[in-house]
Amino acid sequence: MYEIYGIKNCNTMKKAFDYLNAHKIPYEFHDYKKLGISAEKLKEWASQVGWEKLLNKQGTTWRSLDEETKNAITNEKKAVALMQEKTSVIKRPVIELGNEIVIIGFEENLYNAIHWKH
Structure with missing residues (x-):
C-alpha cells in the first residue's frame, strides 16, 4: 500500500488523489496539518x-x-526544521511504498511511467 503525504486542501494533492483513485491504486493519506x-x-x-527537492x-x-528566514535555509538541518514547523512548505505530494519514495509532486506523464503495485 502506498502512503501519500501532503495537505488535504491543495490542488496538486487533488490531482494526485484523482489519479490514484482513477487507476485503483491503493493508498493511505498522511495529512501534515493533522498528523505533522x-x-x-x-x-x-x-x-x-x-x-x-523537498522544499517547495x-x-x-x-x-x-x-x-532573512529564506536566506538562512542553507543546509538539511535548517530545511528540516522549517519543514516541520511549516509543513505547507514541503513539496506535495510525497508518495512512498514502505520507505521507498516513489515520487514527489504531480506530473501525469511521470505517474503514467511508474509501474504501480496494486
Whole structure:
C-alpha cells in the first residue's frame, strides 16, 4: 500500500488523489496539518532525493517568509526544521511504498511511467 503525504486542501494533492483513485491504486493519506511529520521521516526523504527537492520554493508559504528566514535555509538541518514547523512548505505530494519514495509532486506523464503495485 502506498502512503501519500501532503495537505488535504491543495490542488496538486487533488490531482494526485484523482489519479490514484482513477487507476485503483491503493493508498493511505498522511495529512501534515493533522498528523505533522517527523524530523526522521524528512531526513530519510532528504537522504534519498535531497532536501532542496523537498522544499517547495514555488508555494505561497515559502514566498510569505521574510528574506532573512529564506536566506538562512542553507543546509538539511535548517530545511528540516522549517519543514516541520511549516509543513505547507514541503513539496506535495510525497508518495512512498514502505520507505521507498516513489515520487514527489504531480506530473501525469511521470505517474503514467511508474509501474504501480496494486
